[in-house]
Amino acid sequence: MTDLWIISVCFLAELVMTSTFTNSTVQCERQDIYHVRVIAGEGLYLPCPHLQCSDEMNASAISWFKNDSNGIQQIPAEESARVHYHGAILYILPLALNDTGRYITRWWYEYDKCDEFETDVVVYEEFHTDQLYGNFSEQTTTVEMLCPVCEKQEKNLTWYKDFHLIPGQTEWILRVRHTSKKDDGIYTCVCSWEHYGQTFKSSGSHQLQIVEPAKRYPPKILSPRNNSIEFTDLGTKQVLNCSVFFGTNVRDRFRIIWMRNVTPLEGVKGYSYYTREVNRTVLSVLNINKVSETDLHSVFRCIASDANKWVQVLITLKTRESVLPLVMMFLCMILLFLVTVGTMKWFAVDLVLCFRSFWIVWNKRDDGKVYDAYVIYQKDNMDDETEKNLAHFISTVLPTVLEDKCGFKLFIHGRDDLPGEDSLELTDARMQLSRRLIVVLTPGVSKGQKVMTPKGYDWHVGLHQVLVQQEMSAILIQLGGMSKYSELPLGLQHLLWKTPPLRWDSGSPQAACPGSRFWKQVRYMMPVPTAAAYCPKSSSPRPNFSQA
Known part of the structure; x- marks a missing residue:
């Protein structure tokens, strides 16, 4: 009975004390905000941020809360909860991404007085440089780094440098002695600890960066060059950069300002600039929100100074010239070039013939040849109309134009043969004395023939001279339509593939005019006539080969 009475008294005292400590009418005094950065999947052991608060033995004097989107929610003390607390210690086992938030610790150190501590917990999915606790960048003899996790608890602790194990380092404080650049890196503390039979891991990282001693130099503006010109457009945004070298590891006692003419631009509406360090240089960037006419007629100054010297560069703005005139000029030049090339190609034959008419005066060729062509x-397998058309072309048109009017000398088989001469010897001899081979093509339509079938020794010798020996070139003239070249002899097909034929139209009013397009093409392919031969003649001469 006595034991029951004692238990009842103790319970009532605890209840009174708890109600006193949690009196909502008392306003707690807020303290500094603390920051914790952890990784999802690990365990969080978070003591009350205040030293005396973390040693508080009376569990009823401390309460934990989380401030999230739903307001301030009290954290339970039940061990079964993933997020719970035991007195001055908050446990999150294990951490999840949605555990990120602000946690509030209320500590009632007297019945009517309390302090409130806020801790921002950020949970990362994996390691990130944003979770580094410190950046020890000053050069010292010895650097000490404290393990940011597992404070005041039994644990197994290891240290890593750049995620590689540092052997023998198991203390809460890691000391790096005689530091140099090789000691730069990320140092991570990992501890394993148990809570009610379960093992959890916590980690925290520092970054160590050893910097060289500061070396100061007189300010030197690296870019832009003095009196430089920046091209812009009226009414647009313009950015001006000014890069200055003050030395290495110089973080103070220097200044960069911008001026327009003699007016400082700091605080002026429409202008703003900022300064940052880039690769051992200081970069100052001036932003002009909208380029005005005044800006185009002003001089912008970038002025860099330290305690002993100042330097400046001058920058002017100019509007970009329109590229339309350049584009139009370029298009006109291209058009003129195309017209010139097209004109030259169209009148190439006329130009050659024009220059050839002047060259004839000095042309005294002595190559041993007698005939120009x-x-x-074809002499058979033709119908009457084709035969009549061929005879008119061979006997009248061809000699009249090329011999009488243009001064060429032709050997026409059947016209210039001498009676009694051997046909084979005659053909060989006249071929050797000729500079060109004129091949007249006609359609063969008689006796079931659909294409011409050239026969004769002169065809054989001529094609051999042109295709095999290559001692002369051929001029192909086509009379009438020939649509099936594939049925011609192979040698003649090859010649037609190399040299497309010129088609003569007997019904054209300029069929016998030397100035027509057809005859200009023929004259272009003929050799240059000599000065002695270039004169109109009433009839073609008959060469005398009796003495040859």
């Missing part, structure tokens, strides 16, 4: 043509 040897003419071969």
